Amino acid sequence: MPSVYALVVIGLVGTAEQLGEVTAVDRQAVLGGARGVPRVKIAAGKARVGGGDPRALSGRAGPGAAASVPASPGAGIVSYPRVRFPSDVVYNGGQVIRSAQIHNIFMIPTSVYGPCTPASCWGEPDRIVRDLVESDFIHVIDQYVASSPGHRYTLGRSYINQYTPSGTPFTDADVAAIVHHYAAISGDVGYGHIYHVYFPPGQDVCFDSSFSQCTSNYFCAYHNSADTDIGHLIYSIQPPGDLPGCTMAQPSANGPLIDSTADAIFHESLEAITDPDGTAWWNSDNAGSLGSEVADLCDFFFFEGGLAVEEPTTLWLTTRFYSVAMVYNNARHACTAEP
Numbered sequence: 001m002p003s004v005y006a007l008v009v010i011g012l013v014g015t016a017e018q019l020g021e022v023t024a025v026d027r028q029a030v031l032g033g034a035r036g037v038p039r040v041k042i043a044a045g046k047a048r049v050g051g052g053d054p055r056a057l058s059g060r061a062g063p064g065a066a067a068s069v070p071a072s073p074g075a076g077i078v079s080y081p082r083v084r085f086p087s088d089v090v091y092n093g094g095q096v097i098r099s100a101q102i103h104n105i106f107m108i109p110t111s112v113y114g115p116c117t118p119a120s121c122w123g124e125p126d127r128i129v130r131d132l133v134e135s136d137f138i139h140v141i142d143q144y145v146a147s148s149p150g151h152r153y154t155l156g157r158s159y160i161n162q163y164t165p166s167g168t169p170f171t172d173a174d175v176a177a178i179v180h181h182y183a184a185i186s187g188d189v190g191y192g193h194i195y196h197v198y199f200p201p202g203q204d205v206c207f208d209s210s211f212s213q214c215t216s217n218y219f220c221a222y223h224n225s226a227d228t229d230i231g232h233l234i235y236s237i238q239p240p241g242d243l244p245g246c247t248m249a250q251p252s253a254n255g256p257l258i259d260s261t262a263d264a265i266f267h268e269s270l271e272a273i274t275d276p277d278g279t280a281w282w283n284s285d286n287a288g289s290l291g292s293e294v295a296d297l298c299d300f301f302f303f304e305g306g307l308a309v310e311e312p313t314t315l316w317l318t319t320r321f322y323s324v325a326m327v328y329n330n331a332r333h334a335c336t337a338e339p
């Protein structure tokens with residue numbers, strides 16, 4: 001049982017004990033570098049082929065190893081460095097999300113870590129979500145949810161949760177409790193609501209109370225779901241956008257903070273939509289991408305100054321350019337930034 005969290009979540013009514021089983025769905029893992037951690041996909045709590053153990057995706061092609069096929073850039077795409085063809089995702093029969101509100105919960109530390117706002121800590125996530133949901137880019141996933149109209153996904157309510165850091169990492173159960181708190185107040189529960197919970201620099205988040213797999217040593221972000229007394233909750237954890245080992249290569253359209261945040265938001269949003277419970281769309285081949293979801297397949301890293309950085313594609317999304325990873329497109333059997 002995770003320890004009762006010492007950190008003060010203002011007005012928190014949910015507790016870990018009230019929550020049902022929490023099933024890990026996905027983590028956008030930290031890659032190597034100074035942390036010495038391989039890129040890993042965790043599929044805990046459910047049996048994918050080969051069991052639920054962490055699997056290193058060492059078969060993933062790195063820069064220069066993949067086919068260097070000239071792309072024909074689509075409208076608004078200014079940089080399309082490399083087309084890659086991992087392998088298709090398959091449908092495993094589970095729930096997908098055809099429409100949803102995306103809610104942002106910002107964990108704002110008190111003065112221990114100095115002032116922090118959603119813009120200074122994460123680079124305007126509300127705008128990033130709006131730019132995603134109104135873009136052509138998001139329609140790559142229409143094929144997985146069998147729906148194509150625009151405006152199916154929208155920015156929902158955003159919340160600021162001011163708290164006093166205690167030095168203890170948050171756990172997944174804590175994150176679920178935070179989401180539960182706001183969902184219980186608003187009534188925004190079920191598959192029509194996706195929550196992203198943002199943590200500030202210096203605040204570690206670990207999957208469980210053993211504190212072995214954390215943003216400080218293991219993952220950049222992950223999405224998850226939980227069955228609770230108020231209903232099903234879909235959520236992700238989001239690190240500060242410039243967390244070392246989780247950043248987009250520079251220079252990028254908006255710099256490391258905004259583009260790395262955007263990349264993590266896009267990654268977890270698109271995977272929460274296409275595989276909210278780990279039972280819908282993921283790769284089932286045995287060629288190095290087993291268990292990868294639609295965004296995992298299109299994360300390509302290289303090393304710079306001893307740290308892994310992600311190779312971006314720069315494209316126009318609704319109101320500005322972003323330098324982010326693409327997403328897997330079964331219809332084209334490739335990573336693309338447009339349907």
Ligand SMILES: [Zn+2]
Pocket residue numbers: 026027028267271293295296
């Ligand atoms: Zn992922």
